[in-house]
Amino acid sequence: MQQSCVPDECAASLFSASVKLTIHYGKLLASCLEPGDVIILSGDLGAGKTHFVKGVAEGLGILEMVTSPTFNIVVEYQGMTGDGLPVTLYHLDLYRLDNAAELEDIDYYGILESDGISVIEWGDKFSESLEADHLHIYIKRDASDNRFLDIFKPVGLRGKNLSEAWLHAITLDEEVHDL
Numbered sequence: 365m366q367q368s369c370v371p372d373e374c375a376a377s378l379f380s381a382s383v384k385l386t387i388h389y390g391k392l393l394a395s396c397l398e399p400g401d402v403i404i405l406s407g408d409l410g411a412g413k414t415h416f417v418k419g420v421a422e423g424l425g426i427l428e429m430v431t432s433p434t435f436n437i438v439v440e441y442q443g444m445t446g447d448g449l450p451v452t453l454y455h456l457d458l459y460r461l462d463n464a465a466e467l468e469d470i471d472y473y474g475i476l477e478s479d480g481i482s483v484i485e486w487g488d489k490f491s492e493s494l495e496a497d498h499l500h501i502y503i504k505r506d507a508s509d510n511r512f513l514d515i516f517k518p519v520g521l522r523g524k525n526l527s528e529a530w531l532h533a534i535t536l537d538e539e540v541h542d543l
Contacts, residue, residue: 369502369514369515369516369517373516373517374514374515374516374517375515375516375517375518375527375531376514376515376527376531377512377513377514377515378512378513378515378534379510379511379512380412380510380511380512380513381510381511382543383412383415384543385540385543386412386415386416386419386503386511386513387415387416387418387419387422388419388537388539388540388543389416389419389513389534389540390415390416390417390418390419390420390421390422390423391419391420391422391423392419392423392530392533392534392537392540393419393420393423393526393530393533394419394420394421394422394423394424394446395423395446395533396446396526396529396530396533397420397423397424397445397446397451397481397526398445398481398522398526399445399449399451399479399480399481400478400479400480400481400522401481401482401498401499401522401526402476402481402482402484402494402495402497402498402499403420403481403482403483403484403487403498403499403500403501404484404487404488404494404498404499404500404501405417405483405484405485405486405487405501405502405503406485406486406487406488406500406501406502406503407502407503407504407505408504408505410505411503411504411505411511412503412505412511413432413485413503414430414431414432414485416501416503416513417430417455417483417485418430420453420481420483421441421443421453421455424441424443424444424445424451424453424481425443425444426441426442426443426453428441430455432457432485433455433456433457433485434457434459434460435460436457437456437457437458437460437461437470438454438455438456438470438471438475439454439455440452440453440454440455440480441453441455451479451480451481452478452479452480452481453480453481453483454475454478454480454481454482454483455483455485456470456472456475456482456483456484456485456487457484457485457486458484458485458486458487458489458490459485459486459489461489461490464490464492464493467490467493472493473493476495487500488500494519495519495520496519496520497519497520497521497522497523498518498519498520498523499515499516499518499519499523499526499527499530500515500516500518500519501513501514501515501516502514502516515527515531
């Protein structure tokens with residue numbers, strides 16, 4: 365599995381001193397998402413990947429409780445894009461899968477080719493199976509419980525546009541500084 369990105373691989377790195385801010389970053393990303401987008405989340409156990417997905421879900425207007433799909437592997441939620449279009453959020457967790465052949469069992473490729481939004485925890489585990497366009501975020505936690513969200517250089521035109529839109533939304537958001 366890939367570790368945190370080094371400077372020449374990073375588009376940006378975000379600092380979060382609280383779970384609330386990690387969730388808020390996810391909510392801001394949701395405001396930029398479109399059907400078909402793929403987000404890869406990686407990082408150690410307990411780094412904050414599921415908290416980030418909670419923010420994405422909140423930003424898509426999903427009211428259901430979001431939990432880690434470690435044992436379910438795939439959980440679907442119904443939400444709305446920022447444009448008010450209905451969209452399915454696919455929350456995947458590949459931690460328990462042992463090999464890429466198991467991706468067929470969960471309809472991984474069908475999910476990625478759908479008009480849903482896919483957020484994949486441990487998505488770097490099978491990097492050869494990643495979409496051509498995606499955004500990869502590595503979340504790490506330090507000894508003081510601060511989190512760092514390293515945004516790898518995006519892959520593909522949509523990944524690039526999504527990364528730029530998200531970082532722009534963060535710079536414009538006044539609430540980021542209060543959390």
